Amino acid sequence: MKELLKINKLSKKYHTMKGEIEAVKDFSFAAGNSSFIAIVGPSGCGKSTILSILCGIEKKSGGKIYFGKKDITIGYMLQNDTLLPWLSVLDNALLGLKIQGNLTKETKKRTIELIKTYGLGDFIHCYPNELSGGMRQRVALIRTLAIDPDILLLDEAFSSLDYQTRLEVSNDVYQIIKKENKTTIMVTHDIGEAISMADTVIVLSKRPAQIKNVYNIELNEDELPSSKRTHKDFNRYYKMIWEDLDINV
Ligand SMILES: Nc1ncnc2c1ncn2[C@@H]1O[C@H](COP(=O)(O)OP(=O)(O)O)[C@@H](O)[C@H]1O
Ligand SMILES: [Mg+2]
Incomplete structure (x- = not known):
């Protein structure tokens, strides 16, 4: 398989006290290496459900998911990804590795490198409340990247x-993802x-x-998101x- 991820006719039904909720139906898609895929859709349509299934938090009801690599590692960054206020930047960034049981001298070193590369070297021993919103978001992303997904x-x-x-963080995250060369699936309601x-x-x-539709976005990849927004x-x-x-309907 050439793709890193292939989803075939994925479906999901939640069973609740009030009955069945069909959240995903016949969702098929393939993602190549280093591709950046955005999923947009109305609130409550099933976007988060798709991601939860991909990372194994939720079970699918039907369909198939293939990964083009053995022992795939998936990093998941949630909405309002909160840092723990009582942990330093470094300890917050190491949290994913700790939970995984993969915290070693080597992975710690790599995480410190990420923190430095992405401009937080001077803040490594600071606490979240000493950082701006954008910087906190960057720490959350570094925590996700630290597990090398x-x-x-x-x-x-x-x-x-x-x-x-948000515009600044989009630029920031975009550059980091391109540099780290990660295959990314981003759910958003922001077109x-x-x-x-x-x-x-x-x-x-x-x-x-x-x-409903799939668009191949042909804007210059080397430009930052804020600059792409000005393109006709x-x-x-x-x-x-x-x-x-x-x-409007
Ligand atoms: N754990 C759950 N149990 C029951 N219903 C759920 C659960 N998670 C989500 N849903 C329902 O599934 C639908 C899709 O939810 P979700 O995937 O979170 O949508 P989105 O992320 O697009 O806003 C919604 O109607 C939601 O209420
Ligand atoms: Mg959601």
Whole structure:
């Protein structure tokens, strides 16, 4: 298999006291190495469910998921990814490795390198409340990267930030992901965020999530998301995706 990830007719039904909730239906998709995929869709359509299934938190009800690599490692960064306030930047960044039982001299060294590379070297012994929102987000991303994931899952990871910070963090995260060469799947309800960061945008229908459209985003990868937003094609994609989402209906 050439792809790193292949999903075939994935489906998910939750069984609750009130009955069955169909969250995902017939979701098929493949992701190559180093691709950056954004998934957009209305609130409650099943986006997070797809990521939860990919990382094994939830069980699928049907379909198949293939990984193009043995012992795949998946990093998951959630919405409002909170750092533990009583731990330093370094200890927060090492948390994922500790939980995995993979904290060694080697992995600790690598994490310190990541912290330094991404401009937090001077803050390594600081606590979260001493950092800006953008910096905290960067620590959360470093924590996810510290486990050296093959696939990075981001679930509305920036939605708690104010608009200005979100733009800055998008640039920041984009550069880090490109440099680390990670295959990324990002869930967002922000169309602009999806177009300016991803190379492929999957648009989902209302629940149960089904693929409505897939866009191949042909904007210059070497430009930062904030700069891609000024491109005339950005608006063209925006309009098409906006219409897919039926936001006014
Ligand atoms: N653990 C769960 N048990 C029951 N229903 C759930 C559970 N998780 C999510 N759902 C329901 O599944 C649907 C899709 O949820 P979710 O994947 O979180 O949507 P999104 O991330 O697109 O907002 C929603 O109706 C939600 O209420
Ligand atoms: Mg969600």
